[in-house]
Amino acid sequence: xxxxxxxxxxxxxxxxxxxxxxxxxxxxxxxxxxxxxxxxxxxxxxxxxxxxxxxxxxxxxxxxxxxxxxxxxxxxxxxxxxxxxxxxxxxxxxxxxxxxxxxxxxxxxxxxxxxxxxxxxxxxxxxxxxxxxxxxxxxxxxxxxxxxxxxxxxxxxxxxxxxxxxxxxxxxxxxxxxxxxxxxxxxxxxxxxxxxxxxxxxxxxxxxxxxxxxxxxxxxxxxxxxxxxxxxxxxxxxxxxxxxxxxxxxxxxxxxxxxxxxxxxxxxxxxxxxxxxxxxxxxxxxxxxxxxxxxxxxxxxxxxxxxxxxxxxxxxxxxxxxxxxxxxxxxxxxxxxxxxxxxxxxxxxxxxxxxxxxxxxxxxxxxxxxxxxxxxxxxxxxxxxxxxxxxxxxxxxxxxxxxxxxxxxxxxxxxxxxxxxxxxxxxxxxxxxxxxxxxxxxxxxxxxxxxxxxxxxxxxxxxxxxxxxxxxxxxxxxxxxxxxxx
Amino acid sequence: xxxxxxxxxxxxxxxxxxxxxxxxxxxxxxxxxxxxxxxxxxxxxxxxxxxxxxxxxxxxxxxxxxxxxxxxxxxxxxxxxxxxxxxxxxxxxxxxxxxxxxxxxxxxxxxxxxxxxxxxxxxxxxxxxxxxxxxxxxxxxxxxxxxxxxxxxxxxxxxxxxxxxxxxxxxxxxxxxxxxxxxxxxxxxxxxxxxxxxxxxxxxxxxxxxxxxxxxxxxxxxxxxxxxxxxxxxxxxxxxxxxxxxxxxxxxxxxxxxxxxxxxxxxxxxxxxxxxxxxxxxxxxxxxxxxxxxxxxxxxxxxxxxxxxxxxxxxxxxxxxxxxxxxxxxxxxxxxxxxxxxxxxxxxxxxxxxxxxxxxxxxxxxxxxxxxxxxxxxxxxxxxxxxxxxxxxxxxxxxxxxxxxxxxxx
Numbered sequence: 048x049x050x051x052x053x054x055x056x057x058x059x060x061x062x063x064x065x066x067x068x069x070x071x072x073x074x075x076x077x078x079x080x081x082x083x084x085x086x087x088x089x090x091x092x093x094x095x096x097x098x099x100x101x102x103x104x105x106x107x108x109x110x111x112x113x114x115x116x117x118x119x120x121x122x123x124x125x126x127x128x129x130x131x132x133x134x135x136x137x138x139x140x141x142x143x144x145x146x147x148x149x150x151x152x153x154x155x156x157x158x159x160x161x162x163x164x165x166x167x168x169x170x171x172x173x174x175x176x177x178x179x180x181x182x183x184x185x186x187x188x189x190x191x192x193x194x195x196x197x198x199x200x201x202x203x204x205x206x207x208x209x210x211x212x213x214x215x216x217x218x219x220x221x222x223x224x225x226x227x228x229x230x231x232x233x234x235x236x237x238x239x240x241x242x243x244x245x246x247x248x249x250x251x252x253x254x255x256x257x258x259x260x261x262x263x264x265x266x267x268x269x270x271x272x273x274x275x276x277x278x279x280x281x282x283x284x285x286x287x288x289x290x291x292x293x294x295x296x297x298x299x300x301x302x303x304x305x306x307x308x309x310x311x312x313x314x315x316x317x318x319x320x321x322x323x324x325x326x327x328x329x330x331x332x333x334x335x336x337x338x339x340x341x342x343x344x345x346x347x348x349x350x351x352x353x354x355x356x357x358x359x360x361x362x363x364x365x366x367x368x369x370x371x372x373x374x375x376x377x378x379x380x381x382x383x384x385x386x387x388x389x390x391x392x393x394x395x396x397x398x399x400x401x402x403x404x405x406x407x408x409x410x411x412x413x414x415x416x417x418x419x420x421x422x423x424x425x426x427x428x429x430x431x432x433x434x435x436x437x438x439x440x441x442x443x444x445x446x447x448x449x450x451x452x453x454x455x456x457x458x459x460x461x462x463x464x465x466x467x468x469x470x471x472x473x474x475x476x477x478x479x480x481x482x483x484x485x486x487x488x489x490x491x492x493x494x495x496x497x498x499x500x501x502x503x504x505x506x507x508x509x510x511x512x513x514x515x516x517x518x519x520x521x522x523x524x525x526x527x528x529x530x531x532x533x
Numbered sequence: 534x535x536x537x538x539x540x541x542x543x544x545x546x547x548x549x550x551x552x553x554x555x556x557x558x559x560x561x562x563x564x565x566x567x568x569x570x571x572x573x574x575x576x577x578x579x580x581x582x583x584x585x586x587x588x589x590x591x592x593x594x595x596x597x598x599x600x601x602x603x604x605x606x607x608x609x610x611x612x613x614x615x616x617x618x619x620x621x622x623x624x625x626x627x628x629x630x631x632x633x634x635x636x637x638x639x640x641x642x643x644x645x646x647x648x649x650x651x652x653x654x655x656x657x658x659x660x661x662x663x664x665x666x667x668x669x670x671x672x673x674x675x676x677x678x679x680x681x682x683x684x685x686x687x688x689x690x691x692x693x694x695x696x697x698x699x700x701x702x703x704x705x706x707x708x709x710x711x712x713x714x715x716x717x718x719x720x721x722x723x724x725x726x727x728x729x730x731x732x733x734x735x736x737x738x739x740x741x742x743x744x745x746x747x748x749x750x751x752x753x754x755x756x757x758x759x760x761x762x763x764x765x766x767x768x769x770x771x772x773x774x775x776x777x778x779x780x781x782x783x784x785x786x787x788x789x790x791x792x793x794x795x796x797x798x799x800x801x802x803x804x805x806x807x808x809x810x811x812x813x814x815x816x817x818x819x820x821x822x823x824x825x826x827x828x829x830x831x832x833x834x835x836x837x838x839x840x841x842x843x844x845x846x847x848x849x850x851x852x853x854x855x856x857x858x859x860x861x862x863x864x865x866x867x868x869x870x871x872x873x874x875x876x877x878x879x880x881x882x883x884x885x886x887x888x889x890x891x892x893x894x895x896x897x898x899x900x901x902x903x904x905x906x907x908x909x910x911x912x913x914x915x916x917x918x919x920x921x922x923x924x925x926x927x928x929x930x931x932x933x934x935x936x937x938x939x940x941x942x943x
Contacts, residue, residue: 056619059834080888081614092836099618187929 048127051100052108052120055087058094065089066114067121076104084122102126240267248273254280260437266356314409317470325381325473325505329465330514334522335488336481337496342528346422355426356433359498360401360455363478364425365531366524367453368397368418374517377474378450381507391508400452400469401429403436411469412441413449422531453478463499473508476521477501498525567824568804569794573852575860577799586803592867598639598798599858599868600876602631605655606855607880608664609829611887612654612671616833620891621671625652629796629828632854633761635659636801637729637823640809643685644726646707648700651689652761653731660686664883665890674894693732694739697758700730701745704754704812727755727812729805735766737782738774746818750786755812757805758783758820761795763827768840783820795825796854826852 055065065087072084081097084104088094102124109121239256241249245268249256252273259276261268339362346357371378379393399417403410412435414420414428435441452469457480466477479499486495500522504514524530570578570587577587590598609628616624627634634655641647641659649656657667662679669678670689677688690696707726714722736742737760749756760779764771775782783790789811793804801823808819826849830837837846862868903918 054619056617057622058617060623060832081611091834092839094617094836096617097614099620188927189929 048125050105050123050125051102052123053084053096053099055109055115055117055119055121056096057117058087058096059089059091062089062091062117064114064116065094067109067111068093069111070107071095072098072104072107072122074104074106078102078104078124098122098124100124100126240265241269242267245270245273252277262437265354318467321468321470324470325468326507327465327468327503328506328509328511328514329501329503330511330518331463331499331501332518332522333497333499334525335486335495336498336525339525339528340481340496351423352426355423356430357426359481359525360453360478361422361426361429362525362528363476363521364399364401364414364417364429364453365422366521366528367451367476368399369524369531370517370520371397371451372418373520374513376513377504377509377517379473379508380450380471381473381505394450396450398448398450400446400449400472401432402452402454402466402469403433403441405436405439405441410436410441410446411449411452412436412445413452415448451475457481457498463501466501466503468503468505473505474514474517475503476518477503500525567792567794568800569797570800570803571797571857571861573796573857575857575864577861580800580803583800583803583807586806587799589806590799590802594639595799595858595862596868596872598635598802599855599862600879601635601639601655601658602798602855602858603876604880604883605635605658606631607884608658608887609654611884612668613829613833615668615888615891616671621668621833622673623671624833625654625671625831626827626829626833627652627654629826629849629854630761630763630823631655632798632858633795633801633823633825636798637759637805637821640802640805641729642724642726642809644724645809646685646687646700646703646726646728648687648696648703648728648730649689650693650696650731650733650736651691652733653689656731657686660684662686665887665894668887668891669894672891672894674897694736694741694745697730697732697736697742697745698748700728701749701752701754701756704728704749704756704818705752707755708752725755725813727757727809729757729759729809731759731761733766734760734762734764734771734774734779735769737779738766746783746786746788746820749818750788753815753817755815756818757808757812758818759805760820760822761825762822763795763825765827765831765837765841767831767835768837770841778822780820780822786818786820788818788820790820790822792822792824795823796849796852796857798854798858825854 057063058065066089068086068088070085072078072082078084078098079101080099083095084098086093086095105123105125107122109115109119115121239259240261240263241256246256248270249259249268254273254276256268259268259272262272263269336359339359342362343357343359346352346361375393375395376391378397379391381389382392383389396416397418398413398415400411400413403412412432414425414432417425417428420428432445435445449469449472451472452466452475454466454475455478456464456466457478460480463479464477466475468475477500479501481496481498483494484497485492486497487493488495500518502514502518502521504517509517568580568583570580570583572578580587606628609626612621612624613626615621630652634653635658638647638653638656638659647653647656647660654664654667658664662684666679669675679686679688681687687696687699690699704727707728710723711725730745732742742758746758748754749758762771762779766774771779778792780790780792789808791804791808793800795801804821808821811817811819826846828846828849859868859873862872899921900918903914903921906914
């Protein structure tokens, strides 16, 4: 008795793997040559595999639903029945109604969301990405090879591909890649830049590229970013398992005590101060930001903005500056004098604060004299601010003297929220996520890029109608960036 | 029943016919008819020109056409299975096009020269190519697989439409040979020959086809352009390739174009026989458009369910070339159950032979690659081979064969 093993073939051109969708035989079944033994799904299609052997199925070596590399043995067939793998009486396969390629169930293609089917993302490409390179393996050479051979033999060790672990070890020490402002700005723009191999890795790891902080020179997600993101995700997941503590442990021993200090302490103090000292009034407005998205797209394509990261946040920043000039009271401070009197100080300059989640916590660095900056200069300033914040190198001076703040909660996928005013200021604008929603335009419902602006104002300084006019002005720019020209 | 069926896919609905001339330019006038003798119902019709050729087919020949079609279909299934079992890198199925290939191939004579694409397995069968050798290229152990001079069946051409130029060049060579033979008083004169250039509806869009037709027409070359319109250039449907029946294009080059039902082996045989005669007699080229259908995938790496409806495939299965000839043979009492049983058994035997042979096909020796660079010995190649031998010999491990060493060395 001989056991014949059937290795998964490459049924397309250059496919590297396939999933066993279903077995049509089970151990003990008799099979003839060309009997269909299983159905596999490759990157290209669902395909039925005919048996190359006649005999009795001995073992199914791969379970249904498992993806294996081409060349992996998937079934073993003992030749007890016929003995000859190529007998003369080859049975003709059933005249195939579909000649040996399968059919997707009608709805399977539409609903790729089956739980746990992380192995085949819905938007996986149709075509395989080429044969897998053979592992670099050097064959042993005889001692003292002939001289001519030495001359011609390669003298350099083949370059070993770096493992993710090696990459992490060497790179993450220098660059902290946790989510920061820079990344969140990028996240706003729908299309995430990344090179194809990086996309492939992200797909393999089941990572949505939009979630990853990009540190590439052109704002693209790099391989290192992915590795860092994955490491962080793993760490969080690991922690999640043990988070609830041992079951029997008394609850008072299950409280984790974290000293409040540094940025957390400062943030808490500032927020309490602000929330209790300044009576907040918050208003919200939905905005059709489609033209802003177009404008951003055009800026990105323009030669003038080459190499500069442009995002809708840039337009919002410009809009806030423009709207503040038309409604100056939002760019002001409430100052209590020692003698019980108070004064309102209207600032005729804009130090525009950008709330940023940094490695050290929440920070609000600001761009000094933002009103004097051209669109391009403002974009550069935003880039610098993001880079500095991301590196955790924001200086105290960069956080002082702010006059009005923007918080970009949309980067986290949030529609809107009630922001708390940065102490010493009287207004803050929350920029919600921009996504396509049904929108009524000229009596018709059409998909548009919609965002929600939220604003909180110190009611001691800014009344309802002023806050409304300011927000309407900001919204007007997002709806029609061309207004910036006047 | 009618023998000239109107073409159905150019119904003019997509035409902006504001001006009559525009519509005419698109639709042509009248719409090109399609020659059909044996309909899907298995009834034989008549045609003023081609019935004469069809009548020449003896019962034995008709049974032979059926046996050929059944054999090549069985072979096709086996080769597809071999690919799915990892024994072939790729397979190009022909199922659905048996009549177009067997009918035209059987109409050719031994002295004719055939330039196939990469799907003409049926034609290869009619030219006595060993079908197991046909698999060598698809297994990746040969750049060709057979000697074209033995069968006048050229090697498969994978570059789309390139073979149409080769075919016209070859046909022009035949003309010159004939002139030479005539000048030398006809001594040792060989029978008049013609060339068949096979290509598909997809290749018809290639510039090579245009150039070859221009030259064929200008020189009145003895070539038959045989276009198998199987309706799908991988995933691109024919109506994207052309706005008029492909056979109409011949008119623009100045030679006859005939659309024939490519699933009617009798009509294909008749039309091809007529066209080859026409060419051999020095009357110039002919374009035949065999209106057929690729029932299977473009290749084993393709999945047609991604781009076409199974209803369309079903409609074409109803026009199956084998089924209609079987109906005819049975109705006319030309063949009975025993004949069809024998055909089936022969098919299985062929499949078994092909499977056995494919498993035994040897990986080529890399030295063959050195040997094939020049026809004669060449010092540079000899030097490179010597270096390679020395390099290969430098590895430890005697168990590894030279062939494997060669693979890893390149």
